[in-house]
Amino acid sequence: MSGVSVFAHRCLQRIADIRWKHHVSNAEVRHHVFSLSDNSVGFSILNHGLRWLGHALRMS
Numbered sequence: 001m002s003g004v005s006v007f008a009h010r011c012l013q014r015i016a017d018i019r020w021k022h023h024v025s026n027a028e029v030r031h032h033v034f035s036l037s038d039n040s041v042g043f044s045i046l047n048h049g050l051r052w053l054g055h056a057l058r059m060s
Helices: 003-015 026-034 041-059
Strands: none
Touching (some): 003 026
């Protein structure tokens, strides 16, 4: 895992209030936070950015 990926998963664990002693896999953390177990963190950020861009374009 790259350093960015580790940082992202630690942030997701904090968001979901999952502690290291719970022994939860990264896929379970993503599923808990995003409700989609197949998406990576980068894909989810890209998806949110594209949705925001769509809203901004419709407003103008």
